[in-house]
Amino acid sequence: MKVVDILRVKGGTLFTVTPDEPLKDSLAVMAERDIGSLVVMEHGDLVGMLTFREVISAVVKNNGAVGTTIVRTVMDDAPLTCTPETEIDEVRRMMLGRHARYMPVMNGKTLMGVISLYDVAKAVVDSQDFENRMLKAYIRDWPVEEGSEEAAPKL
Numbered sequence: 001m002k003v004v005d006i007l008r009v010k011g012g013t014l015f016t017v018t019p020d021e022p023l024k025d026s027l028a029v030m031a032e033r034d035i036g037s038l039v040v041m042e043h044g045d046l047v048g049m050l051t052f053r054e055v056i057s058a059v060v061k062n063n064g065a066v067g068t069t070i071v072r073t074v075m076d077d078a079p080l081t082c083t084p085e086t087e088i089d090e091v092r093r094m095m096l097g098r099h100a101r102y103m104p105v106m107n108g109k110t111l112m113g114v115i116s117l118y119d120v121a122k123a124v125v126d127s128q129d130f131e132n133r134m135l136k137a138y139i140r141d142w143p144v145e146e147g148s149e150e151a152a153p154k155l
Contacts (some may be wrong), residue, residue: 048075
């Protein structure tokens with residue numbers, strides 16, 4: 001399974017922010033849309049990622065306030081990225097290795113979407129469920145040789 005398979009199911013809605021936008025405005029978008037991340041774009045290029053992790057750190061450093069903080073000062077300026085053709089197993093390893101919950105999907109310089117660790121976990125579970133159903137169906141339909149008492153194993 002590849003990232004493109006997740007994007008196909010998830011849809012193409014993207015939420016971005018510019019690096020010079022006030023952090024409070026970005027937080028309002030995240031709260032309104034119930035999302036945990038925003039891709040930071042400048043002049044059509046990916047320049048960072050803003051997630052609730054960076055927001056919490058910024059608020060703690062600023063004694064519980066956002067104040068006049070801008071996105072550029074708190075964003076992750078070197079986010080992990082993948083392509084639509086990246087295998088899901090590789091994405092899992094990358095995300096787990098960096099403790100990343102969100103990953104922009106890039107096709108060259110074009111932002112195709114963002115996948116979350118939840119999206120990856122759901123895709124893996126759905127794939128395993130499908131495989132289990134197919135195996136159980138195969139076992140149920142196990143051919144019995146004539147004159148043999150053998151039957152499919154009971155599940």
